Amino acid sequence: MSLAAFIRANTEAIAAEWERFAATLMPGERLGSSVLRNDVVGMLGDIAANMDEAQSATQQQAKSEGEPGRSHFTQGAVVEHVLSRVALGVSPRQFLSEFRALRATVIRLWQRENNDIDAQALDDMIRFNEAIDQMLAEGTVNYTREVDRARELFLGILGHDLRNPLAAINGLAELQLRGKTPERHAQLASQILISARRMSHMISDLLELARVRLGSGITLHRSPTCMKRICTNVVDEMQAAFPNRSFRLNDKGELPGEWDESRLSQVVSNLVSNAVQHGAAHSTITVTARRREKEVEVLVHNEGTPIPADKIPKLFDSFYRLNDENADTSSTSLGLGLYISHEIVTAHGGSIKVQSSAASGTTFTVRLPNT
Numbered sequence: 494m495s496l497a498a499f500i501r502a503n504t505e506a507i508a509a510e511w512e513r514f515a516a517t518l519m520p521g522e523r524l525g526s527s528v529l530r531n532d533v534v535g536m537l538g539d540i541a542a543n544m545d546e547a548q549s550a551t552q553q554q555a556k557s558e559g560e561p562g563r564s565h566f567t568q569g570a571v572v573e574h575v576l577s578r579v580a581l582g583v584s585p586r587q588f589l590s591e592f593r594a595l596r597a598t599v600i601r602l603w604q605r606e607n608n609d610i611d612a613q614a615l616d617d618m619i620r621f622n623e624a625i626d627q628m629l630a631e632g633t634v635n636y637t638r639e640v641d642r643a644r645e646l647f648l649g650i651l652g653h654d655l656r657n658p659l660a661a662i663n664g665l666a667e668l669q670l671r672g673k674t675p676e677r678h679a680q681l682a683s684q685i686l687i688s689a690r691r692m693s694h695m696i697s698d699l700l701e702l703a704r705v706r707l708g709s710g711i712t713l714h715r716s717p718t719c720m721k722r723i724c725t726n727v728v729d730e731m732q733a734a735f736p737n738r739s740f741r742l743n744d745k746g747e748l749p750g751e752w753d754e755s756r757l758s759q760v761v762s763n764l765v766s767n768a769v770q771h772g773a774a775h776s777t778i779t780v781t782a783r784r785r786e787k788e789v790e791v792l793v794h795n796e797g798t799p800i801p802a803d804k805i806p807k808l809f810d811s812f813y814r815l816n817d818e819n820a821d822t823s824s825t826s827l828g829l830g831l832y833i834s835h836e837i838v839t840a841h842g843g844s845i846k847v848q849s850s851a852a853s854g855t856t857f858t859v860r861l862p863n864t
Contacts, residue, residue: 496617497544499603500537507598508533514594532577533595535570536628543624544617571632579639588636592629596622662689711833711840713753720748720757720782720789727761728780735769739777748782748789750863756837757861760845761791763830764857768795772855784863788843791859800849808847809835834859 500507511533578588599621607614662685721744728742761780768778772795781792800808809831838845843861 494606495544495613496599496603496621497541499606500541500544500599503602504534504537507537507595507602510598510602511591511595514598515591532570532574536574536595537599539570540621540624540628543627544620571628572635575632575635576639579636585633585636588632589629592625592632596625662692711756711836713756713840715751715753717749717751718754718757720744720750720791721746723754723758724761724780724782724791727758727765730762731765731769731778738769738774740765741777741779743779743781743783745781745783748784748863750789750861752841752861753837757841760834760837760859761793763834764791764793764859767830767857768793768855771795771797773797776854785860787863788860789863791861792856794854794856796854799851800847800855805847805849809845 494502515533575588578591600618724742724744728740731738732740765778765780772778776796779792779794781790781794783790783792835845838859838861841861843859845857845859847855847857849855
């Protein structure tokens with residue numbers, strides 16, 4: 494059996510071994526085993542197809558020299574894998590380790606079934622290593638490009654979004670110096686406070702991102718609390734911040750548990766803020782807290798333009814900002830709220846999902862172990 498045929502026949506076994514290794518580099522819950530499996534299955538298919546293609550000596554030399562325009566993987570599964578790994582903050586070393594593990598896994602499993610290395614087997618090994626090297630080269634190019642894009646996006650968002658509240662603070666401070674009435678002073682001070690809080694929130698989000706990306710993760714301080722109090726406080730705060738919007742809280746009892754109250758308040762606040770930003774202005778934003786067997790659920794629902802199905806997998810990526818016709822253009826979100834919420838919920842051993850349709854609206858569901 495040729496190596497390409499072996500790869501096709503044993504894709505699931507190869508994928509299972511590689512998946513176990515990849516999961517040790519980053520927590521499996523972050524990406525999801527189904528995504529990891531789909532990535533490697535696609536890459537193995539691309540490798541086998543590449544190996545089956547006829548190749549002249551000239552083409553082989555061009556491939557070994559990395560001649561531009563010769564790659565078969567520019568639009569393949571490796572590109573999707575690179576994008577998902579960059580979004581999770583996988584380091585270059587971890588990324589390269591995945592390909593090293595894929596190479597070793599295929600060769601090890603193939604050698605178990607091929608004790609005799611003849612000329613054809615040796616040629617297959619050469620073609621396989623060429624394909625892996627070519628895929629790795631293409632993946633590295635895309636990894637670097639995506640990291641550069643994210644860096645430019647980060648600087649652009651930071652420069653734009655922090656500039657607005659800072660300009661507001663400067664302008665309002667100048668008005669204060671012009672000697673307005675006490676009533677006007679109070680109004681200006683309130684606006685200054687709002688702008689300062691917006692800046693503080695952005696800086697906090699950036700610090701959270703740095704902690705997660707540096708491997709520190711989300712720090713939790715668990716203590717006895719109840720989900721009813723968390724949701725009630727958030728809804729009250731949101732109603733005060735957005736008096737022209739309608740909010741409703743449906744709570745099913747106290748719902749006690751041992752969680753980090755401050756962190757979960759941040760999650761609920763992020764989800765409600767997201768509903769304010771993207772939900773239809775006339776609709777009521779509903780927050781529901783309830784028990785489901787051994788879990789506590791928090792649901793945040795809003796009406797409005799549904800989230801496109803192809804956008805949902807990206808919602809919890811860092812710096813991802815959804816544009817829609819309902820979006821509040823004055824928002825200064827860095828695109829980190831859902832990402833950080835996902836990290837907080839995951840640190841609690843829970844999950845966060847979203848469902849969205851024109852008929853039913855958009856609902857974010859947080860599930861937490863009732864510990």
